[in-house]
Amino acid sequence: MSMFKLNLKIALRNLWKNKSITSINVGGLAIALAAFILVMMYFTHETGFDKTNPNYKNIYIVGRIYPEFKTNYTSPPLLKAIMQNFPEVENGGLVKEGSYELPLRNGNKTVITKSFMQIDYNAAKILNIKPNGGLGKPAGEMDRLTYLNEAGMKTLFPDKKDNKPEMVGVGSSNSGITSKINGAIANNLQSSITFDAISLANELGQGESYGYNNYYTYIQVKPGTDIASLEQKITKLYQAEVSKGETDEKRIDEVKKVTTFLDLLGNQHLRPKAGNDAPYKILIAISILGILILIIASINFTNLSIAQASKRAKEVGVKKVMGAYRFQLTTQFLTEIFIQCLVATVLALMLAELLLPSFNNLFQVNLSIWSVKNNLIWQLPLILVLITMIAGIYPALVLSGFKPALVLKGNFSTSKQNYWLQNSLLVFQFCIAVTFIIGLFVVNSQLKYMRSQDLGFNANQVVYIKNIAIFNNPAKFAPVREKMLKIPGIKAATVATGVPDGSGNGTNGYTVNGTKSSIDFVDVDFDYFETLNIKLKEGRFFSQAFKTDTANSAVINESAAARFGITNAVGQTIRGCDMDYKIVGVVKDFKAQGFESAVQPTIYAIKNPCGNQKLQIMLKIEENKMAAALAALKAQWPEINAKDGEDFRYEFLDELYGKLFKKQEQLQSVFFAAAMLTIFIAILGLFAFAKYITNGRTKEIAVRKILGASDIQILTLINSSFLVMVVVANIISWPIAYILTSKWLETFAYRIDLPVFPFVISAFITIFLAIFTVSLQARKSVNAKPIDALKYE
Structure with a gap:
């Protein structure tokens, strides 16, 4: 017990003595741990679906x-x-x-x-x-x-x-x-x-x-x-x-x-066979990001602990001469690291608690740090021990392995092995940072593309009204439409079995010229295409001037025409649900399911014996009359649609469609946070490492200044080794980032070509930050008077 108290007292004194390095170590680790705690909680939540069912x-x-x-x-x-x-x-x-x-x-x-x-x-x-x-x-x-x-x-x-x-x-x-x-x-x-x-x-x-x-x-x-x-x-x-x-x-x-x-x-929640596995891929991506952030924080820890080795060399030498065993010294150094990790964990919990509301809002979850269900009660102690071992075992072995005879004579120098390890770890940190920066810019570019692309329909100023009245019969919807169109500002009104919000449509088997295929169907009413501003390729839309449109007319999209291999579709017959339809028009493809799925071959008909219920009312309203029109609709709704009565509920179609981008926006936010975190932690490590290097070269800098070297030359000399490391990190990261971002882009049916810009900008950002950080740290040594560094020689 007395030995533990002594080790604890020495550890606390050493940590206090090197306050700046300790703060960098603990601060960087706390930030990374906070991010990792949030990611862990989210991973536990997302992979825990349906597990309450015993079977x-x-x-x-x-x-x-x-x-x-x-x-x-x-x-x-x-x-x-x-x-x-x-x-x-x-x-x-x-x-x-x-x-x-x-x-x-x-x-x-x-x-x-x-x-x-x-x-x-x-x-x-x-x-x-x-x-x-x-x-x-x-x-x-x-x-x-x-x-x-x-x-x-x-x-x-x-x-x-x-x-x-x-x-x-x-x-x-x-x-x-x-x-x-x-x-x-x-x-x-x-x-x-x-x-x-x-x-x-x-x-x-x-x-x-x-x-x-x-x-x-x-x-x-x-x-x-x-x-x-x-x-x-x-x-x-x-x-x-x-x-x-x-x-x-x-x-x-x-x-x-x-x-x-x-x-x-x-x-079913993350990767259904008949569905989209994007949530699973994003969960895995977020989890890997969390692990990588923790790894680079641990690397910082290892790097700075090794960098401090020279300051502890004589202490180790004296202790060994006094009879201390290597195991005792290893335990002492691991105790110091454990104390730092423990403080970092406490700070991380506090930081995670502060960030949790924003995290819950971003991912639409309701996580709590203090819930037993999140498994933190056993995960955190395990992580604490793991970080202590990963970040501390090698530096502890290096420190405890110094030979007393050499260090007490003043002949100590860190081995080339340690030098290469430190440099390699620093390169690895910047590799992760560069990958995140490239990922962030690629995600941004794809999202920008998705927001700016022509969808093939116009969701702006379209209001989707939630309704419980069924309007499969066009004659039943006609008086409702007429009443709505009398309200100033409402330009078009329609009803259908679905709205273009990414949700799936019904499917059925249809035959054209002996070719049969299962395609999507959407049951619509008059003015469906006009309300959504869908473009006509050939033929015409449904019109009340043609009585047959309510009996057996159909409109198909370009993909359906391609599926059946027909070029002049108008006038041809398409058979489905035991009836023959006459194709009266072909509309251009529009991205009703978003960007991840290709446009599905689809048939649109007013009559469909095998169809679904027409419930979804859509209105096109003039922008400057939107508020007044919605107020009038709400007031008149019991008269317009008696079955719905006073329950007038609506959503803007552009906002509804925008929810399709939610997962990618989450990924964008995560990449932004990860990029900022990894850059911050890598720069912290670089700053501390540069401080150690420049302090060790104080006498060399003084001699060079006496021999006529300018400040610029000395700063260039100090920066050169760090610059090489950052350039190497970029060269290593580029193919990795290329493969990862290409794989991510492949999940989209409609996507950008992978741009060169993110790779160039990542190099520029990391090189600039490295030069700025090292120069900031080295400035004190460069500006110092040579006599102060050499007067004791």
């Missing part, structure tokens, strides 16, 4: 693979066939997403359920969905149990203490529709299955055929099941079921091209 490793979603795309949507009969044929499947259930926001009322209190999910009893069991008071089973085949999330229940019934059912109004206050809410349900925020309310049935999809592909099928398999084999068996079953009774050989061949897949529940 999450055995739960899969069943999806289909077409030659052109993958989808998680399946039909109800497939689940029945799977349950009847494969004993390795323990349970299976169906889920159907709600298609619109539904207002629920209790007196003057209203909640808007943004996702009203339909789910059967078996799916609720598989997905561990438990209402407060337990999962109940509906009494009859047609009965439903409805549960609202806890926040919604609290809003509608603030004084409610029990979990008894309550009656609520549905839709507008004068709709007269009521429904029973059977209880509250806690919504798991760390689940890929999210909802505001659920409608629980014994069974979903009764009587629906294989053509109704708008359900999610979840299965729970027995532990140890061969998933690849089960996938193949389900594919054969699906092909046999869909081909049953089919005699057309061409149709049978088409069915055989469709296969099925199983995708783990745990994959």
